[in-house]
Amino acid sequence: MKKYFIKVFGCAMNVADTERIAGWYEARGYRRTEKPREANEVVIVTCSVRQTAEDRVYGLINNLAKYKIPALPAGRQNTKYKIILTGCMLRYPLKYLKEKLPNVDEFVKISNFKFQNSNLHEHSSKVCALVPIMEGCNNFCSYCVVPYARGREVSRPFEEIVCEVEGLARRGYKEITLLGQNVNSYGKDFPPEEKRRFLNCFNDLNHCIKNLFATLLRTLHKIGGLEKISFLTSNPWDLDDNIIEAMALPKIDRYLHLPVQSGDDEILRKMNRHYTAEDYLKLVKKIRTKIPDIKIGTDIIVGFPGETEEQFQNTVQLCKKVGFVKAYVAMYSPRLQTAAYKLVDEISHKEKRRRWKILDDLINKNPAQNDKFLSYVR
Ligand code: SF4
Structure with a gap:
């Protein structure tokens, strides 16, 4: 064989x-x-x-x-x-x-390895199945290779995902994790007539027209046997009120991974992230008001080209205000093809390491806060 x-x-x-x-x-x-x-x-x-x-x-x-x-x-x-x-x-x-x-x-x-129904193969975990719901990204954050490596956003058909998760529940899976580079924009790429189809089911055209992620969460939430639904990764600027409403449903995981990348507005602008530090804090407040027991983790890049000590300290301050339970802190590394590759990567490795350690100590040094997501560290 x-x-x-x-x-x-x-x-x-x-x-x-x-x-x-x-x-x-x-x-x-x-x-x-x-x-x-x-x-x-x-x-x-x-x-x-x-x-x-x-x-x-x-x-x-x-x-x-x-x-x-x-x-x-x-x-x-x-x-x-x-x-x-x-x-x-x-x-x-x-x-x-x-x-x-x-x-x-x-x-x-x-x-070339097309999406296929995951009921056709084994999962690495017998408890929690990973279910990709979309692939690619349209955002072009200036440091990121994903749009070049995985292409533009392509969402899997709604019914295909629902059918797959029903099958997983029948096979005894209690937990699923929905995956995509930007799950909050799931369905944005569907044509208007496809989105309109959901009007009859949910009587909620306005919400459905923008994206279908909340609708997907609500639908999967009804599947018997499932106990927990998690998802990775969310973008702050696509996480709208309708998604927050759906996240408050009881089976939805009380951990949210919400990459902030920087707490400085100028660095965020250079990163092509479409929010300010204030916007991010307001979003966190809105989520916590709706879901008081939510835990929030994040991704942060230190040493982005031109990041001054003051700008780095803005990130430290934001982290203190939010109280993240974990953070994947990365030292900036220039990647060919990306917009930031043209910027001068002038911050030394030693300095990046110092900034990395400050945030890692601040956020990650309490082992009680760590959970299964640490196994997904890049
Ligand atoms: S960082 Fe995330 S949102 Fe930005 S381009 Fe990469 S995958 Fe897309």
Whole structure:
């Protein structure tokens, strides 16, 4: 029997991609192995969000190349494992990747592994299933590779998601996590007639016309057997009142991941984030008024080009005001293709590290605040 091995880097979206890739192999009669040397095909799901993530991929491929030796006796087919690269590093031109990674046999865009019903394959957790609801992003934050790596927003059909979650509940899953780079804009890309279809069901055209995320949450909330619905990731400027209303439903997770990135208005503008620190604080207040027991976590970038000490301190102040339960603090790393790549990355690694530590100590040093989301650290 043929075997496959998968190594994943990066975020929860990549973990979900890994599950559908596994489903693709299982459907073709392959069996998963945890030992790459036993495999006929080795798939690497890459992350490109920071240089360190890419460096780890280069290191792994160099190691795998050393063992690219016959795995079966001579004269039989499939004597070597194939190395297949997918994920966010495929944002680079193929020619560049082929030159940089001569030991990779195939480069496959993640979009080639189409969304498929996750009831057709196993999930890495037996309790909580990851359910992608959309892919890509239209926002072009100036530091981020996602729109280049994953393309523009494409939402999965509403009924397909509902059907999938009903199936998961029937199979005994109690928790689901809805995934997308910007789940709050789920359905924004649907044509108007498709959105209008929901008018009859929900009598709520105004809400539905903007996006369908709240409608999706309300619909999934009715599915018997499900006990908890979480979602990742939300954008502050797409999180509207209708979504906040839906978030107050009892089965919706009381943890909200709401990336702020900076607490300084000028840096936020340079990051192409469409809110000010004040807007963010007002949003947090509105959410807490509606859902008093909500816990909020965030993503922050320190050392963005031009960030002064005063601007960094604005971020520290915002963090103190919000009281995040956790934060994924990243040191800025310039990424090719992004708008910020043209800016001078003049802040030293040492200084970025100092700022990183201040925020990490402030937010993450209380272990009581940590929960399952730490397993999704990039
Ligand atoms: S919203 Fe998120 S995924 Fe989209 S460009 Fe900004 S940081 Fe990247």
